Amino acid sequence: MKTLHFATLPGDGIGPEVMEVALEVLSQAGKRHDFAIDTSAHDVGGVGIDNHGAALPDSSFEACRAADAILFGSVGGPKWENLPPKEQPERAALLPLRKAFRLYANLRPGNLYPELSDLSPLRPETVANGIDVLCVRELTGGVYFGQPKETRQLDNGEEEAVDTMVYRSSEIERVTDVAITAAKLRGRRICSVDKANVLETSVLWRRVVSEKMAANAPDLELSHMYVDNAAMQLVRDPTQFDVILTENMFGDILSDELAVICGSLGMLASASLGADKNKHDLPFGLYEPAGGTAPDIAGQNLANPCAQVLSSALMLRYSFGLEDAASSIENAVKAAIRDGLRTGDVAQGGDTVSTTDMGTAIVERLP
Numbered sequence: 001m002k003t004l005h006f007a008t009l010p011g012d013g014i015g016p017e018v019m020e021v022a023l024e025v026l027s028q029a030g031k032r033h034d035f036a037i038d039t040s041a042h043d044v045g046g047v048g049i050d051n052h053g054a055a056l057p058d059s060s061f062e063a064c065r066a067a068d069a070i071l072f073g074s075v076g077g078p079k080w081e082n083l084p085p086k087e088q089p090e091r092a093a094l095l096p097l098r099k100a101f102r103l104y105a106n107l108r109p110g111n112l113y114p115e116l117s118d119l120s121p122l123r124p125e126t127v128a129n130g131i132d133v134l135c136v137r138e139l140t141g142g143v144y145f146g147q148p149k150e151t152r153q154l155d156n157g158e159e160e161a162v163d164t165m166v167y168r169s170s171e172i173e174r175v176t177d178v179a180i181t182a183a184k185l186r187g188r189r190i191c192s193v194d195k196a197n198v199l200e201t202s203v204l205w206r207r208v209v210s211e212k213m214a215a216n217a218p219d220l221e222l223s224h225m226y227v228d229n230a231a232m233q234l235v236r237d238p239t240q241f242d243v244i245l246t247e248n249m250f251g252d253i254l255s256d257e258l259a260v261i262c263g264s265l266g267m268l269a270s271a272s273l274g275a276d277k278n279k280h281d282l283p284f285g286l287y288e289p290a291g292g293t294a295p296d297i298a299g300q301n302l303a304n305p306c307a308q309v310l311s312s313a314l315m316l317r318y319s320f321g322l323e324d325a326a327s328s329i330e331n332a333v334k335a336a337i338r339d340g341l342r343t344g345d346v347a348q349g350g351d352t353v354s355t356t357d358m359g360t361a362i363v364e365r366l367p
């Protein structure tokens with residue numbers, strides 16, 4: 001029997017509530033798919049600041065280092081909002097984790113089940129069959145990190161600010177590999193998004209993606225799209241996409257656009273894969289819901305646990321290679337929604353269930 005060793009960082013607000021559900025679903029899935037989970041919970045975010053004086057306490061960081069993956073909840077809340085920006089929970093916990101584990105690929109599935117299509121702001125006929133797109137975003141390069149990055153005083157007294165967009169072919173190649181792996185598990189189509197009509201980095205991006213795909217995945221379909229067109233096409237007809245592969249800033253914007261057209265943050269998972277391999281010779285990864293700590297409903301057993309549960313399914317798929325178990329969890333979530341179970345965020349005025357009841361419903365539907 002395979003034992004999955006991962007660090008659990010529930011965080012603040014609804015984090016601990018939805019994490020409890022995810023751990024129960026994982027443990028029940030393990031009984032059916034022959035794996036055991038070996039994990040312990042560690043403080044992170046606001047609770048880290050309160051209990052240890054740091055958003056990412058050393059003990060939590062060490063637990064992550066000893067693990068094969070991190071299952072993360074979410075961090076932050078009104079209590080810590082007045083701290084200096086660098087000490088705020090999100091920035092002081094997630095950025096060091098991204099840096100330490102060299103998390104270079106962010107996967108954001110945009111999933112809207114047909115039963116929830118009314119939640120999308122898009123026209124009903126556009127999303128009648130739901131949405132199923134995966135955005136693979138490069139996370140450590142591009143204009144957010146390139147040097148120089150500064151504001152300087154010019155001789156004429158004016159100020160000038162500069163950001164530098166820079167990409168190396170190796171950075172483009174490794175994120176393309178992630179998109180290839182993901183596309184093979186899905187619809188086998190990759191749309192690479194760039195701005196190659198204007199940007200040097202995009203010209204390199206397009207060439208390297210094309211070469212990498214031709215060499216390593218000639219059987220997958222590859223298309224290219226300018227980012228301005230991609231932003232329009234996502235709202236015009238998101239169903240035309242399978243995997244979107246793009247650089248850091250474009251991915252930041254497009255993945256949030258995708259989240260909005262899918263209707264509810266409570267349903268959306270995410271994964272960030274690192275450059276290092278874990279003991280299973282698979283990418284070390286950090287898995288977390290796309291939403292935040294939802295302070296407005298925290299502590300009331302009202303939160304939607306699906307995003308956390310689906311994040312744990314991504315962990316099984318990418319860091320532990322357990323595709324069957326991952327799909328069975330995803331199918332159990334789908335089945336619970338199909339059977340009409342809804343937390344408040346997706347109920348649209350209909351009957352609602354609690355966080356824990358939604359968890360029970362998912363477990364009951366595990367094949």
Ligand code: NAD
Nearest residue numbers: 074075076077090265266291292293294296297303304345
């Ligand atoms: P949020 O995502 O927490 O909440 C936005 C809205 O979505 C709220 O109405 C909330 O109730 C709802 N929502 C989100 N997740 C839900 C779920 N699982 N079930 C039901 N409803 C859900 O965003 P916000 O209000 O802008 O931020 C609140 C706090 O979370 C802030 O401190 C922010 O910094 C933090 N935050 C953390 C992360 C992270 O840890 N990665 C991400 C975003 C925001």
